Amino acid sequence: MGCAVSLRLPHSLCQAERFVPIIQPDTGDQDEAGMTIRRWLLMLVGGVLVMGGITACAPDEIETEQPALQTYQGMDYLAFAAPVLPAQVQPASSDLPSLQMAPPQCSFSDSTTLTCLGWVQNPTSQALAEIQLELVLQDRDGNSVMVQPASLARDWLPPGSGAPYRILFAELSEDRALVPVLRLLAATPASPTSSIAALQVSEVTTEAWEDALLVRGQVENTTNDRVDPVSAIVTWLDEQGQVVAFRVIPLGALAVGGLETFEASLLGPPGAVRSTRVEVSVDGYRR
Numbered sequence: 001m002g003c004a005v006s007l008r009l010p011h012s013l014c015q016a017e018r019f020v021p022i023i024q025p026d027t028g029d030q031d032e033a034g035m036t037i038r039r040w041l042l043m044l045v046g047g048v049l050v051m052g053g054i055t056a057c058a059p060d061e062i063e064t065e066q067p068a069l070q071t072y073q074g075m076d077y078l079a080f081a082a083p084v085l086p087a088q089v090q091p092a093s094s095d096l097p098s099l100q101m102a103p104p105q106c107s108f109s110d111s112t113t114l115t116c117l118g119w120v121q122n123p124t125s126q127a128l129a130e131i132q133l134e135l136v137l138q139d140r141d142g143n144s145v146m147v148q149p150a151s152l153a154r155d156w157l158p159p160g161s162g163a164p165y166r167i168l169f170a171e172l173s174e175d176r177a178l179v180p181v182l183r184l185l186a187a188t189p190a191s192p193t194s195s196i197a198a199l200q201v202s203e204v205t206t207e208a209w210e211d212a213l214l215v216r217g218q219v220e221n222t223t224n225d226r227v228d229p230v231s232a233i234v235t236w237l238d239e240q241g242q243v244v245a246f247r248v249i250p251l252g253a254l255a256v257g258g259l260e261t262f263e264a265s266l267l268g269p270p271g272a273v274r275s276t277r278v279e280v281s282v283d284g285y286r287r
Contacts (some may be wrong), residue, residue: 018140020090036139049162069093085114086182087135095122095185097159104135105242106180114169116180117243119235127154135167136181145178149185153233153248154283156190158198161281164235164246198222199230199254199282208273219282221254226283228253234264235279236272243266244276254284 087103104118111130116135122128133150146169154163190196204217215234222226230251236244245266254260262282 006077011062019044045230059186064167064250076151085178086181087116087182087275089185090181092184096184097122097126097128097189099123099128099184099187100130100162101133101182101184102166102241104180104182108172112171113177114172114180116167116169117164117236118167118182119162119164119243120157121162122159124142125159127156127158127194128187128189129152129194129196130188131157132184132186133165133167134147134183134185135169137169137172137178138179138181145176146172153235153246154281155194156194156283161231162279163281164243167275196284197225197227197284199223199227199284201232201280201282204278205277206278211268211270211272213268213278214238215241215264215266215275215278215280217280219254219260219262220249221284222259223284223286224256225286226255228251228287230254230260230282230284232262232264232282234262234266236266236276237279238272238276251282253287 002173031194044272083106085106087106089101089103092099100121100123102119104116106114106116106217108114114137120131120133131152133152135148136144137151138148139145148167149170150167152163152165158161200220202216202218204222205214207214213236217232219231219232221231230253232251233246234249235246238244245268247264247266249262249264251260251262
């Protein structure tokens with residue numbers, strides 16, 4: 001069953017940004033078995049079937065564990081199998097652009113692995129590139145225990161746009177009192193001669209289930225150059241603006257005026273589709 005979708009494009013955003021508020025379909029006449037069947041079908045469309053805590057992929061890509069962060073053909077999401085660890089954001093240096101960074105969502109998948117997903121927004125009037133982040137795990141006394149760098153899922157941020165990121169820590173103990181602190185290390189104005197371009201996105205539709213989304217859309221190369229490679233970034237955000245899941249989809253090359261469709265299946269915790277939105281951006285390099 002499809003859901004009603006309302007598309008809007010804020011004037012301050014570039015063409016490649018699409019916000020899709022999700023309206024939960026009426027499931028009053030659906031039983032649990034029906035919901036389960038639909039969820040399996042959705043995951044088959046997206047290339048992954050999740051059953052009983054085991055992720056079944058192609059024969060050469062089978063995973064024997066289900067961590068809090070799942071990665072399959074570019075899909076990253078948190079299963080929230082354990083309590084979320086509260087995070088903080090350290091104020092950026094005054095010589096860096098004023099990016100908007102909410103504290104990431106951090107969750108333990110087991111007793112040793114911590115995964116964090118987050119979103120960075122560019123509220124400035126200039127495009128930014130070379131954005132570098134790091135997440136520091138501090139103990140209760142403020143001492144650094146571990147540090148992990150992170151890059152955004154996009155190589156740049158046009159004015160008014162954003163992008164997700166993920167950071168993974170392994171070999172931790174869940175019973176340790178740790179505080180994740182996000183830091184912005186670098187961000188520079190994008191070069192006027194940069195070959196990267198935001199492509200036009202249209203025809204975005206969604207199908208929503210209790211804990212899954214199927215997003216489809218179309219990309220058009222409206223530049224005067226062939227673009228290669230092209231990547232679509234599909235991000236599922238909750239009502240607080242936290243990243244529930246995201247997926248990076250390689251689309252190959254697009255000739256001038258070329259069209260390409262994309263499809264992304266995203267998983268989240270039960271009930272996550274309520275009061276959420278999806279953002280889609282597509283970038284390519286002029287050749």
